[in-house]
Amino acid sequence: MRVGLFIPCYVDQFYPQVAIATMELLEKLGCEVVYPAAQTCCGQPMANSGFESYAAGCNANFIKQFRGFDYVVCPSGSCVLHVKEHLHDADESTASVIRNTVYELTEFLTDILKVEQLNASFPFKVGLHVSCHGQRMLHLASMSERMLPPFSKALSLLHKVAGIELIDPVRADECCGFGGTFCVTEEAVSVAMGQSRVEEHAANDVEYITGGDMSCLMHLEGILKRQRSNIKVIHLAQILNAQ
Known part of the structure; x- marks a missing residue:
């Protein structure tokens, strides 16, 4: 292939x-x-x-x-x-x-590839951020407003990683506020939305926030750094590749 x-x-x-x-x-x-x-x-x-x-x-x-x-x-x-x-x-x-x-x-x-197992280890507490376009347009995960069986392609892969402790935020599929050029044209709203996301993950005492899009994670990372938080962001590929 x-x-x-x-x-x-x-x-x-x-x-x-x-x-x-x-x-x-x-x-x-x-x-x-x-x-x-x-x-x-x-x-x-x-x-x-x-x-x-x-x-x-x-x-x-x-x-x-x-x-x-x-x-x-x-x-x-x-x-x-x-x-x-x-x-x-x-x-x-x-x-x-x-x-x-x-x-x-x-x-x-x-x-x-229909991956069934992964030789990966990541012994940390991790919160998953679900990006809107992946969820609602690419159908990578179920949407909370629809009464359908829940699924998440990212979570199914992360559960195959040894040692990882996954902790879901209460509002699992809420937007982080990045939105591409939205974070420039509506920066105050964008920051407020990002802060809301960070607060939920911080309340879960996670060590990392992961996701499938570095654009969203970059937005959250900026907020975390300004808050002098110890929480780090990491792309899902880095966890799936971790030894």
């Missing part, structure tokens, strides 16, 4: 350890992982701000870099969702193939 590793630009610049953990984890699980070095932004910031037409160059480059792989895998639900819904180009046939073979990491591990 030949996998193209799609790493969001902010992860590449600020959290390269997440990219490395993702690559190592996929390789441990038997994938041939290729990182196209010329990949750039997927174009989501432009689309979020109402300027999707400005992302044409991003689309063309994305297709050039990721054509020909069996799957494209990314440790970020928001970027995957953008590609699934907005990747279009003059080469529409190739764009369509990529839109249908790009996967968020936990989605890929659960639905494609």
Whole structure:
């Protein structure tokens, strides 16, 4: 299985350890992982701000870099969702193939690799943050407002990690307030929402907050640092890859 590793630009610049953990984890699980070095932004910031037409160059480059792989895998639900819904180009046939073979990491591990066990250990108290786009658009977890059997692809994987103690916040699927450009245009509301999330995890005395999107975790990390909290953030890939 030949996998193209799609790493969001902010992860590449600020959290390269997440990219490395993702690559190592996929390789441990038997994938041939290729990182196209010329990949750039997927174009989501432009689309979020109402300027999707400005992302044409991003689309063309994305297709050039990721054509020909069996799957494209990314440790970020928001970027995957953008590609699934907005990747279009003059080469529409190739764009369509990529839109249908790009996967968020936990989605890929659960639905494609069908991982049953992991050789990972993380002996700490951990709270999971569920990102809105992954839950409500990619269907990575159930929604509390719908009367359906609960499920979570992230939790199912985390439960396979030795030594981990998972503690759920009361409002398990509440938004952290990041929302991409929302945190810039509505910073006061964004911060208040993030503080609410942090308070619930702190009340559970967790040592780490994890999730599938470093964008949300980056937002929470900023609040935690300003509060001089001892709680750390860590991407789910880093836990699943931990020894």
